[in-house]
Amino acid sequence: MTFKEMGLNPQILKAIKELGFENPTQIQKETIPFVLKNDRDLKALAQTGTGKTAAFGLPILEKLNMKEKNPQVIILCPTRELCVQITSDLTKYAKYLSHIQIASIYGGANIETQIRKLKQGVHIITATPGRMLDIIKRKKVDLSKIKTLVLDEADEMLNMGFKDELDAILEKIPETKNTHLFSATMPKEIDAIAKKYMHEPYEVTIGKKNIGAENVSHEYYMVHSKDRYLALKRIVDVNTQIYGIIFCRTRKETKDIADYLITDGYRADALHGDLSQAQREIVTDKFRNKHIQLLVATDVAARGLDIKDLTHIINYNLPDEIELYTHRSGRTGRAGKQGSSIAIINIKEKNLLKKIERIIDKKFIYKPVPTGKEICEKQLFYLIDKMQNVKIDEEKISSFLESIYQKLENLSKEEVIKRFVSVEFNRFLEYYKDAKDINIPETNNEKSYSKNGRDTRGPKANLSFSKNLTRFFISVGRKDKIKNTDLINFIYKTTKVKNIKITGIDLMGTYSFFNVDKSFSNTILNSFNNAEYKGRKIIIEPAEELETSQNRKRKRRRK
Ligand code: AMP
Numbered sequence: 001m002t003f004k005e006m007g008l009n010p011q012i013l014k015a016i017k018e019l020g021f022e023n024p025t026q027i028q029k030e031t032i033p034f035v036l037k038n039d040r041d042l043k044a045l046a047q048t049g050t051g052k053t054a055a056f057g058l059p060i061l062e063k064l065n066m067k068e069k070n071p072q073v074i075i076l077c078p079t080r081e082l083c084v085q086i087t088s089d090l091t092k093y094a095k096y097l098s099h100i101q102i103a104s105i106y107g108g109a110n111i112e113t114q115i116r117k118l119k120q121g122v123h124i125i126t127a128t129p130g131r132m133l134d135i136i137k138r139k140k141v142d143l144s145k146i147k148t149l150v151l152d153e154a155d156e157m158l159n160m161g162f163k164d165e166l167d168a169i170l171e172k173i174p175e176t177k178n179t180h181l182f183s184a185t186m187p188k189e190i191d192a193i194a195k196k197y198m199h200e201p202y203e204v205t206i207g208k209k210n211i212g213a214e215n216v217s218h219e220y221y222m223v224h225s226k227d228r229y230l231a232l233k234r235i236v237d238v239n240t241q242i243y244g245i246i247f248c249r250t251r252k253e254t255k256d257i258a259d260y261l262i263t264d265g266y267r268a269d270a271l272h273g274d275l276s277q278a279q280r281e282i283v284t285d286k287f288r289n290k291h292i293q294l295l296v297a298t299d300v301a302a303r304g305l306d307i308k309d310l311t312h313i314i315n316y317n318l319p320d321e322i323e324l325y326t327h328r329s330g331r332t333g334r335a336g337k338q339g340s341s342i343a344i345i346n347i348k349e350k351n352l353l354k355k356i357e358r359i360i361d362k363k364f365i366y367k368p369v370p371t372g373k374e375i376c377e378k379q380l381f382y383l384i385d386k387m388q389n390v391k392i393d394e395e396k397i398s399s400f401l402e403s404i405y406q407k408l409e410n411l412s413k414e415e416v417i418k419r420f421v422s423v424e425f426n427r428f429l430e431y432y433k434d435a436k437d438i439n440i441p442e443t444n445n446e447k448s449y450s451k452n453g454r455d456t457r458g459p460k461a462n463l464s465f466s467k468n469l470t471r472f473f474i475s476v477g478r479k480d481k482i483k484n485t486d487l488i489n490f491i492y493k494t495t496k497v498k499n500i501k502i503t504g505i506d507l508m509g510t511y512s513f514f515n516v517d518k519s520f521s522n523t524i525l526n527s528f529n530n531a532e533y534k535g536r537k538i539i540i541e542p543a544e545e546l547e548t549s550q551n552r553k554r555k556r557r558r559k
Contacts, residue, residue, distance in 0.1 A: 181201070
């Protein structure tokens with residue numbers, strides 16, 4: 001089915017043709033004709049980069065009553081960047097529709113200006129939930145004419161803690177509206193929202209067939225954590241024309257990595273929540289215009305960024321919520337272009353990849369971190385290719401040539417080539433001359449996983465299976481914002497024993513491991529019997545028994 005056959009009006013067809021939309025994407029085929037013909041709720045499972053914005057945006061524009069000055073549509077999305085992006089996309093689709101008014105309502109900007117815009121009359125509001133609710137509570141918006149409520153990236157709105165705001169907004173908008181919910185994942189909480197506020201929604205699932213996932217290859221490199229930055233540099237250096245986003249877990253890590261890259265001579269910058277809106281726009285513009293080639297970003301800051309032609313997404317660290325991986329990788333491979341999503345992992349994170357593989361329904365390909373020699377070769381031939389293909393502007397250089405020839409007349413052709421290569425290339429040769437192999441070989445690390453998938457190798461893990469030590473699993477982890485010292489203090493406080501030697505601490509997302517001398521095992525187990533951490537009951541078990549006890553729990557649940 002073509003856009004024309006869907007029944008979109010000629011002005012919209014003209015605008016999207018100019019944007020290069022030749023054929024509808026899968027989600028557009030599934031939703032546009034349906035929404036045009038039906039006034040019903042819609043629940044769509046679709047990832048970023050699938051053409052979602054046009055999927056909900058085009059029928060909204062088609063169905064608008066241009067004479068009605070009170071808002072008819074509210075589009076809620078998780079971040080101000082996405083809000084601005086959706087408004088900009090809708091404005092482009094509506095280029096040949098006259099007088100369409102869209103208000104972008106988001107936090108961090110002047111609320112009075114936004115209220116003034118609403119007063120002037122708007123057809124559509126794009127908003128973040130917090131600011132929208134604020135304006136509703138101040139009674140500055142008339143909701144009586146709302147026909148459609150779009151929840152875009154609903155899972156992300158919940159991840160960002162907007163559950164209460166969404167509930168409050170959904171309660172306040174008249175029941176006669178249609179709700180169109182779009183989400184990359186469907187956790188229980190989304191189903192709960194759908195059940196509570198939607199009436200027999202028409203369900204659409206865009207599986208593998210989306211422009212994002214289809215063109216993205218997923219690759220991983222495995223190194224020790226201390227070598228992560230080195231691996232990043234090598235990946236960047238071997239991909240001579242990389243234009244990509246490097247995702248980090250925290251603002252601090254984002255700033256640090258960007259700083260290191262800049263110091264090391266890369267065209268990079270950081271995008272994170274500590275920047276003001278104006279600063280963020282400057283960074284985003286620099287990236288969009290390709291003045292920088294590497295954007296180091298947190299998940300939140302990069303939401304809604306629609307940058308064309310990204311070649312790579314690099315997961316410097318995998319996200320805490322593995323579902324976020326889909327959002328990250330969906331930033332590349334857009335609109336039919338090829339892209340790579342790369343994960344730099346340490347040996348313990350291999351089982352996370354397996355979980356992600358289940359979500360994306362694709363396999364990660366193992367890639368060895370390139371050696372210094374491979375990188376130098378790649379860079380050198382890139383340089384040679386560039387030289388071969390460079391356009392020569394005879395007119396501009398002719399006046400200099402004579403004196404250049406004179407200066408170089410004593411050098412042979414071979415000498416000139418050698419010197420020219422060295423000028424451009426010494427940085428790489430020097431840097432990589434003693435570069436070590438930083439790979440953890442794939443064959444070894446397959447063997448290193450015990451049956452239950454946990455790492456049993458490496459210096460720390462080895463300790464856990466030594467005769468005199470017991471390795472414990474404990475259900476507090478990085479998500480509780482604890483550090484090694486906090487964990488040790490927690491153990492001291494709970495056991496009331498201060499001379500326990502605690503070693504081999506591995507802080508994971510929601511759990512951790514540590515080793516203690518076997519003689520303390522019972523003390524630990526007994527004192528943690530009813531222990532709580534910040535009001536939450538703690539589970540603690542010897543690590544090897546965890547699998548069986550979890551299985552027991554699972555089996556019990558199944559019964
Ligand atoms: P979205 O999922 O809405 O963020 O869209 C991802 C990218 O695909 C954006 O750059 C859109 O402009 C582009 N796009 C959306 N629909 C189409 C289409 N039918 N043909 C080509 N590109 C599209």
